Amino acid sequence: MATMPNSALPAGDPRPDLAQIYGPVQQDLDRTDRLFEEALATDNQFVLDMVRYLGETQGKKVRAALCLLSYRACLAGAAGMDSESYRQSLVTAEAVELIHNATLVHDDVIDDSDTRRGRKTLNYRWGNEVTVLMGDFIFARVFGLLARHVSPEVIQVISVATDRLCEGEIQEVRARFMVTQNEAEYYDIIGKKTAALMAVACEAGAMLAGAEDGVRSALRRYGEGVGVAFQVADDLLDLTAPEARLGKPNGHDIKEGKFTLPLLHALKACGQGERAEVQEVLLKPELAPHDVEFVMGFIRRHGGIAHARNRAAELVREAKAEISALPESSAKAGLLGLADYIIAREF
Numbered sequence: 001m002a003t004m005p006n007s008a009l010p011a012g013d014p015r016p017d018l019a020q021i022y023g024p025v026q027q028d029l030d031r032t033d034r035l036f037e038e039a040l041a042t043d044n045q046f047v048l049d050m051v052r053y054l055g056e057t058q059g060k061k062v063r064a065a066l067c068l069l070s071y072r073a074c075l076a077g078a079a080g081m082d083s084e085s086y087r088q089s090l091v092t093a094e095a096v097e098l099i100h101n102a103t104l105v106h107d108d109v110i111d112d113s114d115t116r117r118g119r120k121t122l123n124y125r126w127g128n129e130v131t132v133l134m135g136d137f138i139f140a141r142v143f144g145l146l147a148r149h150v151s152p153e154v155i156q157v158i159s160v161a162t163d164r165l166c167e168g169e170i171q172e173v174r175a176r177f178m179v180t181q182n183e184a185e186y187y188d189i190i191g192k193k194t195a196a197l198m199a200v201a202c203e204a205g206a207m208l209a210g211a212e213d214g215v216r217s218a219l220r221r222y223g224e225g226v227g228v229a230f231q232v233a234d235d236l237l238d239l240t241a242p243e244a245r246l247g248k249p250n251g252h253d254i255k256e257g258k259f260t261l262p263l264l265h266a267l268k269a270c271g272q273g274e275r276a277e278v279q280e281v282l283l284k285p286e287l288a289p290h291d292v293e294f295v296m297g298f299i300r301r302h303g304g305i306a307h308a309r310n311r312a313a314e315l316v317r318e319a320k321a322e323i324s325a326l327p328e329s330s331a332k333a334g335l336l337g338l339a340d341y342i343i344a345r346e347f
């Protein structure tokens, strides 16, 4: 339970324990793993090799956990495990997780990343063309899985969230190297590319539990807040996490022309002369390591890291307040803990 010096967690706070947070839904999460195989089953050996490779590094399944915890929190923990809604919650949880995986497969092509979750990416191993198609394959199979098992109302909200996700990513690509970008545009992008899927994971869990509209909206807002905080924390880690754990040099986003909250804050806080000087560096066709170092020093000097840490913590506090009216249960405690965990991550 050591303090995480590089995370967005306020200094002195202990790191939440993921196994404890996932406790109320661990059994459910284990069941969703089997759906991964069902959804992506194929007798094409080449595709199967990629599916298996992907399946070996599934990550923490945060989105699936959000869905399952939301479902159980709406039922105050008392989910009947032979009910139809329970079965649908498992499928929905796996579906949002698979959508997330498909987007990362595409994202690594877009960002030209060679490492994810400590392993070589699909694009590194199999090349961009096959990898893009693999992302499409997963995406197509997700909607097949949903169509077979889940009610149209839930599929509808997931499909809207997926639109937003694509829009957010398009906006982000278009915003690259735009030095005039502001914080509002940044929040708009991450609200779509990251928070929309987390929000719908929670909302769908509530819908399947038959929650009333007010509870459903509260859970959606909780997921949105947690999602925005998650991306702010992710962007912070690009600047602060130990490079060995990040799997790439610090400041990769700066090099790629991705202007995240710490930098945008520093650009707003500094004087006009310094802003012009930094903008000139940011617009260089190729940034050398000393350029990246220079920009990172600038961010620190103008409190960009501290600002982003404070914002992430504030977003998490607000997200937790959204669900204060839910009845006490281990699942609700899991949602509260997961919100804290999200800004305590170290990589």
Ligand code: FPP
Binding pocket: 102, 103, 104, 106, 107, 110, 111, 135, 136, 139, 162, 165, 166, 169, 193, 194, 234
């Ligand atoms: C990671 O961001 C990327 C996302 C959260 C969204 C990516 C969305 C798409 C590629 C479009 C949608 C695709 C489909 C199949 C629907 P990041 O690059 O900041 O995070 P990272 O550090 O984990 O790479």
Ligand code: MG
Binding pocket: 107, 108, 111, 113
């Ligand atoms: Mg990326």
